[in-house]
Amino acid sequence: MSGATDEFEAVIGLEIHVQLSTETKMFCGCRLSFGDEPNVHTCPICLGHPGVLPVPNRRAIEYGLQIAAALECDVAPRSIFHRKNYFYPDNPKAYQISQFDIPLASNGHLGEVRIHRAHLEEDAAKMIHVGTSGRIQGSDTSLVDFNRAGTPLVEIVTEPDLTSGAQVREWGQLLRATVKQLGVSNVNMEEGSLRCDANVSIRPVGSSGLGTKTEMKNMNSFRYLERGVEAEIERQKQLVASGERVVQETLHFDPSSGELHSLRSKEESHDYRYMPEPDLVPLAPDTAMLDAAAASLPELPAARAERYHSELGIQEGAARLLSVETEWAAFFEDVLGSDESIEPRVAANWVTGEFAGELRRQGEQDPADSRVSPKSLGNLVSMVSANRVSHGSAKSVLERMVADGSDPEAIVREQGLEQISDTGELQRIVDAAIEGNAKVAEQVRGGNEKAIGALVGAVMKETRGRADGGEVTRLLRQSLGL
Numbered sequence: 001m002s003g004a005t006d007e008f009e010a011v012i013g014l015e016i017h018v019q020l021s022t023e024t025k026m027f028c029g030c031r032l033s034f035g036d037e038p039n040v041h042t043c044p045i046c047l048g049h050p051g052v053l054p055v056p057n058r059r060a061i062e063y064g065l066q067i068a069a070a071l072e073c074d075v076a077p078r079s080i081f082h083r084k085n086y087f088y089p090d091n092p093k094a095y096q097i098s099q100f101d102i103p104l105a106s107n108g109h110l111g112e113v114r115i116h117r118a119h120l121e122e123d124a125a126k127m128i129h130v131g132t133s134g135r136i137q138g139s140d141t142s143l144v145d146f147n148r149a150g151t152p153l154v155e156i157v158t159e160p161d162l163t164s165g166a167q168v169r170e171w172g173q174l175l176r177a178t179v180k181q182l183g184v185s186n187v188n189m190e191e192g193s194l195r196c197d198a199n200v201s202i203r204p205v206g207s208s209g210l211g212t213k214t215e216m217k218n219m220n221s222f223r224y225l226e227r228g229v230e231a232e233i234e235r236q237k238q239l240v241a242s243g244e245r246v247v248q249e250t251l252h253f254d255p256s257s258g259e260l261h262s263l264r265s266k267e268e269s270h271d272y273r274y275m276p277e278p279d280l281v282p283l284a285p286d287t288a289m290l291d292a293a294a295a296s297l298p299e300l301p302a303a304r305a306e307r308y309h310s311e312l313g314i315q316e317g318a319a320r321l322l323s324v325e326t327e328w329a330a331f332f333e334d335v336l337g338s339d340e341s342i343e344p345r346v347a348a349n350w351v352t353g354e355f356a357g358e359l360r361r362q363g364e365q366d367p368a369d370s371r372v373s374p375k376s377l378g379n380l381v382s383m384v385s386a387n388r389v390s391h392g393s394a395k396s397v398l399e400r401m402v403a404d405g406s407d408p409e410a411i412v413r414e415q416g417l418e419q420i421s422d423t424g425e426l427q428r429i430v431d432a433a434i435e436g437n438a439k440v441a442e443q444v445r446g447g448n449e450k451a452i453g454a455l456v457g458a459v460m461k462e463t464r465g466r467a468d469g470g471e472v473t474r475l476l477r478q479s480l481g482l
């Protein structure tokens with residue numbers, strides 16, 4: 001679309017809730033669970049009985065510090081727990097213990113996006129809405145499952161540094177991969193272990209102020225979030241183009257219809273009557289805890305992408321893809337390790353391109369579960385690099401490998417796919433193609449160089465793809481006196 005809507009750019013900030021995969025809840029000894037019978041993992045503390053006292057989960061604090069370290073945040077020497085008051089059935093105390101003005105961590109970044117803060121809090125219970133209408137609004141009954149109440153969360157809040165739906169998806173995937181690599185959460189979005197809200201506004205291109213934002217809640221995949229954000233940017237641009245204003249509200253995006261619905265107008269922080277939690281002392285991690293968190297960091301996806309790009313010369317796109325999916329990175333490194341002569345860049349292209357594509361076509365996902373071992377893929381890549389099989393033949397070999405785990409050498413031998421490396425033999429086929437297509441050959445000689453494609457095709461057909469296309473073209477041009 002052109003015209004007025006092009007003069008605006010999108011500004012997006014994310015709020016991500018990460019459920020920590022501790023054994024027990026944030027302030028009591030109840031087990032974490034998913035999918036268990038409702039309300040079996042509860043106690044007076046997580047049910048909000050009067051007079052009980054919260055005891056912070058040490059492991060959750062350690063996980064929080066690991067996230068803070070991975071996001072290169074400053075850790076507050078003394079951060080404070082607050083009560084965030086609100087009345088809702090998922091919240092039996094009528095407040096959530098969270099952090100407010102002094103969060104655990106602040107001022108970090110992941111890639112190009114700045115992290116405003118990361119703080120610890122507890123999750124609410126899970127509401128299950130049942131009813132004849134099948135919709136949340138207008139349903140007949142709501143049930144509450146307190147198994148989730150009190151699950152430790154880290155909430156990560158970014159600065160409004162993102163500018164498109166696609167960037168939200170890519171960066172979100174990087175964040176998820178980073179947290180997963182730390183091993184502090186299972187980051188399963190479908191189960192709600194990682195939940196992402198997006199705040200979206202638009203502003204005139206070149207201006208630095210911020211427009212009124214809307215908030216999109218809890219999408220359960222980054223693909224949906226990308227689409228929701230794009231739809232919301234478009235909606236805001238249309239509103240402004242028709243002289244209306246964006247209203248601050250919370251939205252729900254329905255991926256199946258592509259529609260946005262308003263859930264409620266947004267609360268302000270003063271609505272929550274934050275107050276310091278009198279039952280908890282400030283959280284003051286000592287040097288040993290900070291050092292342990294820093295020392296625990298594995299190579300994180302962003303660093304790995306950087307290393308792949310700068311040290312191994314892999315294109316940025318492939319490097320990022322490999323880094324975000326740890327199982328792909330592991331497979332790739334094993335391919336490289338299987339044969340020293342393999343060029344990383346070539347291997348990366350095969351792993352993320354042909355191999356990933358063939359797995360998808362055959363309905364597989366995880367390379368580690370594939371019948372193709374890194375060694376046999378490495379073998380195939382080496383054969384292509386050594387010009388022993390053409391790229392085209394290698395693709396059909398790969399199809400067989402994925403289907404039944406056959407050895408590439410065996411398939412090549414069995415199907416006679418070895419490239420014709422004997423120039424004499426290839427020359428005879430080239431001569432025959434020129435003779436058999438005299439008219440075309442005449443056109444090429446007469447200056448219509450494009451027509452040479454038909455001759456190349458004839459040779460490839462005769463050799464059943466066993467010739468190197470570049471070599472065929474070279475011989476043809478030579479024979480035609482070009």
Ligand code: ADP
Binds near residue numbers: 011014015158212269
């Ligand atoms: P609120 O007080 O409404 O919760 P915050 O200032 O705490 O807003 O920011 C919440 C999130 O919204 C952050 O990720 C922030 O980057 C993002 N954000 C804030 N203002 C805007 C805006 N005008 N447009 C887009 N995102 C914004």
Ligand code: ZN
Binds near residue numbers: 045
């Ligand atoms: Zn409990």
Ligand code: MG
């Ligand atoms: Mg806020």
